[in-house]
Amino acid sequence: MKQLLLEIDEITEAKINTAARTAGLSTQQWLKQIIDEKTITTWPNSIKAFAGTWQDAPFAEELRAAEGQDILREDF
Template sequence: MGQVTIYLDDETESRLKASAKSKGVPVSRWIAELVREKTGTEWPEEVRQLAGAWPDFPDAETLRGEQAEDVRRESF
């Protein structure tokens, strides 16, 4: 398990401690959870549950089928 040292101003440290205390977790766990949240590589479950939530939104095949032909670009 890694160990990290960070330097915080007094106000930030107070806010950190108060937030960790309100969640009932140690400061190190609060910071670790924040790092996991900010460095996640997957969409949050709440966002994934929204898939298909808009019944009138066209599906991927419909969107791809409506693409027009590319326009020829001018040469330089």
């Protein structure tokens, strides 16, 4: 396993330690979890489920088809 040296200020360190403790994880486990969450390379199943569930918006011609023909405008 590789090691990483990360220099952070005391306030950030305290935030990390508190978040890890709250999550019931070691600091190393908590940081790994955050990195894993932020570097997802595939779409989650909840997002994949949306594919094909909506219809495409109609084109302008389709929207205006029932409006009839425009009248000719006067020249200036």
